[in-house]
Amino acid sequence: MQPAVGYIGLGVMGGACAGNLLKAGYSLHVYARRPEQMQGLVAAGAVAHASPAELARHCSVIFTNVSDAPDVEQVVLGENGVVHGAKKSSVVVDMSTILPSAARNIAAELAGNGVEFLDAPVSGGSQGAIDGTLSIMVGGKQKVFERLLPVLQVMGKNIVHVGDSGAGQVAKACNQIVVSQTLGAIAEAYTLAAAAGVDPAKVRQALLGGFVASKMLEVHGQRMLTHNFTPGFKAKLHNKDMDIVQRFAEELGIDLPGTDLVAGYIKEVVEAGLGEEDSSALSTLFEKKWGKSF
């Protein structure tokens, strides 16, 4: 029998990951601030708890997948948080995307209570979560990573131990730097093509056979052409992630001008009321600005 595993935060991503743990035979304990999010999993055999602390009493591994650093801090360190119920040597694995320095602080707080911590943000979207094919970027102790690897493999495929605490969040920030600028670059390329009277779809086809071929150009390049912005990755969440990248860069005292440029576009998308759309909708800003339709 598999060990008892807890999952806190059962949104689109967390709910899918928790479901995969249950299917893989783990004894699953769940907590969500909105109790209705637990119903489906409880019906499938999970045990619901009234607080993170109570959940923690029953589990040796506790996953958290909530929105931002304050939410993680609340469910892990706050009143009735995980730390108040966790057994010594149990492990908290946070799959949320948060500020790397916040992850390091949470790790230090937990260490003071004899509890291990891994930051393990993911990439791959809701489909990756459902399929159990997420890319998982992990920060924390090598030994703890190795111990947790079999459980992580239930949820993801490409699982990399990037370094010490916070390193998983740093890798996720790097991921968002490349994702966002690739979106911006494709939008600029389509703008040039459309302005020149050339079919952006043909340009995409030509580029897909060459050195710049990528999943980004394939999937998001196609979204921009068909104006299919059903998420995918909601602009409001991408905006939150870009805010993390920019705040972290500021903490480190570095400038990332390309990141700042595209973060501005994503913010503009959200402010235009398109926060629920896929973030590749930033291409519509270019279409509007230059009066060119892709």
Added chain:
Amino acid sequence: MQPAVGYIGLGVMGGACAGNLLKAGYSLHVYARRPEQMQGLVAAGAVAHASPAELARHCSVIFTNVSDAPDVEQVVLGENGVVHGAKKSSVVVDMSTILPSAARNIAAELAGNGVEFLDAPVSGGSQGAIDGTLSIMVGGKQKVFERLLPVLQVMGKNIVHVGDSGAGQVAKACNQIVVSQTLGAIAEAYTLAAAAGVDPAKVRQALLGGFVASKMLEVHGQRMLTHNFTPGFKAKLHNKDMDIVQRFAEELGIDLPGTDLVAGYIKEVVEAGLGEEDSSALSTLFEKKWGKSF
């Protein structure tokens, strides 16, 4: 027997393409402004000519692969240029990367003389030229494209007819927009990682398994880590291409801020005396600026 084919401009790219035509059994005629560049091909069976016009008298298809628009104009339309020897209905195929509007002008000039024209810039570098696996982006008449396809297939693998005259050059400009900004994004990601004390190599590994996986991250991401800037694609040529993109955007009356940002980096690389290095050397600007080594 294959038709007689001419090749003008026998640099790294042109020389390799011409060699593949010869190997494929085409009767090859060559011209280069520096006669020593013809020696190897002549030894292998090609016929050397004293001028583009003279070469054109013997060929139904004439490739040009020179540096920039003025060079193409000179060998095609100038004194002793192709147009002065070309038979009616022969086809000039320009594989150089030049301003799309310049390609359109050359096409119009040739059409006035009963000569067809395709713009067919490539991507894939010197190795792609040697292997005959270039990506070829073609602009011009559909019928002429179809007629030329078997010859193009000797030199490339992904060959796309993008649209009318100039459309091949537009696609190439779009390609350089995405290439350059992807380089910039990877450099920013590595900067953030290094500043945070996280190994950029581990970050690359994590990202390679996810949605942003690309040949760019694989090859150029690795170049930046090992500081191996043996071209590849020389920064001075990338700089020339970015200049074309920016001039073309200006002609069209559009701004491409992300492109402008990275074009500035590539110019800086050239001005720092690194023009002969691969353009991914722009990462060294970030290392120097922030005192962080990747």
